[in-house]
Amino acid sequence: IRTIGILGGGQLGRMLSAAASRLGIRCHIYEPGAAPAGDVAWQVTTAPYEDEAALRAFAQSVDVITYEFENVPTSALDLLETIRPIHPNRRALAVSQDRLSEKTFLNEIGLKTAPFANVEAQGDLPAAIAAVGTPAILKTRRMGYDGKGQLRISDPAQAGWTGAPSVLEGFVDFSDEISVIIARAADGQVAAFDPGLNVHRDGILHRTTVPCGLPAALTTDAILMAAKIVNALDYVGVMGVELFVTPSGLIVNEVAPRVHNSGHWTQAGCVVDQFEQHIRAVAGLPLGDGKRHADVVMENLIGDDIDRVPQLLSESGCQLHLYGKGDAKPGRKMGHVNRITGQTRSVT
Numbered sequence: 001i002r003t004i005g006i007l008g009g010g011q012l013g014r015m016l017s018a019a020a021s022r023l024g025i026r027c028h029i030y031e032p033g034a035a036p037a038g039d040v041a042w043q044v045t046t047a048p049y050e051d052e053a054a055l056r057a058f059a060q061s062v063d064v065i066t067y068e069f070e071n072v073p074t075s076a077l078d079l080l081e082t083i084r085p086i087h088p089n090r091r092a093l094a095v096s097q098d099r100l101s102e103k104t105f106l107n108e109i110g111l112k113t114a115p116f117a118n119v120e121a122q123g124d125l126p127a128a129i130a131a132v133g134t135p136a137i138l139k140t141r142r143m144g145y146d147g148k149g150q151l152r153i154s155d156p157a158q159a160g161w162t163g164a165p166s167v168l169e170g171f172v173d174f175s176d177e178i179s180v181i182i183a184r185a186a187d188g189q190v191a192a193f194d195p196g197l198n199v200h201r202d203g204i205l206h207r208t209t210v211p212c213g214l215p216a217a218l219t220t221d222a223i224l225m226a227a228k229i230v231n232a233l234d235y236v237g238v239m240g241v242e243l244f245v246t247p248s249g250l251i252v253n254e255v256a257p258r259v260h261n262s263g264h265w266t267q268a269g270c271v272v273d274q275f276e277q278h279i280r281a282v283a284g285l286p287l288g289d290g291k292r293h294a295d296v297v298m299e300n301l302i303g304d305d306i307d308r309v310p311q312l313l314s315e316s317g318c319q320l321h322l323y324g325k326g327d328a329k330p331g332r333k334m335g336h337v338n339r340i341t342g343q344t345r346s347v348t
């Protein structure tokens with residue numbers, strides 16, 4: 001494999017391109033909007049997902065196609081797939097694009113999720129509330145990220161509406177949120193990074209800490225659950241699995257069929273990080289050494305946080321990543337920092 005096509009030109013595509021270039025692999029980015037990845041990738045196509053000629057030319061210029069964004073329209077994927085293989089596969093995409101199919105799939109393979117009910121239209125909401133109870137969270141089935149498209153429902157009489165087909169999820173009273181970043185190669189080899197402890201602010205990931213400080217039996221269970229998911233999907237690539245820790249065990253919140261923000265710590269904590277692991281898997285190479293060699297705290301730089309860059313540049317033990325985005329709008333991910341906080345190693 002000499003060339004990989006990446007659907008999506010945001011910071012994840014940018015960091016994938018950088019990892020690929022270290023392995024002598026060139027990336028061609030396809031992005032309908034502005035592409036921060038453009039300064040690192042070999043080639044960039046800026047065209048809508050409806051532009052068949054552009055999609056065709058993109059696919060023909062690469063050996064294999066992957067994505068950093070899971071909401072690529074089905075029609076575009078149908079066309080691309082006739083020209084080059086897409087990894088992770090279409091089933092993984094279909095399952096994770098829709099919260100209803102995602103939760104149904106997870107339950108089918110024996111993993112616990114929050115209790116949920118389909119809310120196809122607003123008229124289905126009362127029955128869903130009766131089934132799931134309150135407090136609950138109403139989430140659009142598709143396209144939501146960073147907590148967008150979600151409404152908390154405490155009082156059934158005051159329930160709002162998201163405006164699109166949704167799922168109603170029972171509110172999970174979790175003690176902690178963790179995630180497993182797991183890679184699976186084409187030959188079925190699986191490697192997981194140490195689970196990270198995640199803290200969100202305003203629905204957006206704020207900080208990931210490794211080691212996560214939870215008992216080894218629990219982190220091992222989390223890894224086994226993630227492995228079950230990637231095996232069931234015959235998955236090739238890196239996946240992020242978000243879990244809630246509750247007194248009655250681990251509950252899967254959602255999965256992302258791509259490299260994940262909560263895996264950015266691997267850039268400073270592992271010899272082979274999540275981006276290289278994904279490139280290796282997609283390119284048909286063996287997975288690398290993802291053992292953790294340091295304790296790391298990853299913090300996102302969101303909106304105005306970018307003003308702290310001068311200070312961060314002079315901080316020791318601090319690895320700074322900036323995405324090259326111009327406009328620091330509130331809630332926009334502008335970069336992240338990985339701080340080395342100690343020297344213990346992986347236990348899993």
Ligand code: ATP
Pocket residue numbers: 114137139144145146147148169170171172173177200203205242253254
């Ligand atoms: P992402 O950017 O991670 O894709 P998202 O928009 O898909 O975010 P979720 O991960 O579903 O959103 O939810 C965002 C956060 O809201 C979770 O990390 C968790 O803190 C909280 N949350 C979501 N669902 C529940 C739930 N059922 N019970 C309690 N808290 C929840």
Ligand code: MG
Pocket residue numbers: 144145146254
């Ligand atoms: Mg999500």
Ligand code: MG
Pocket residue numbers: 242253254
């Ligand atoms: Mg999430």
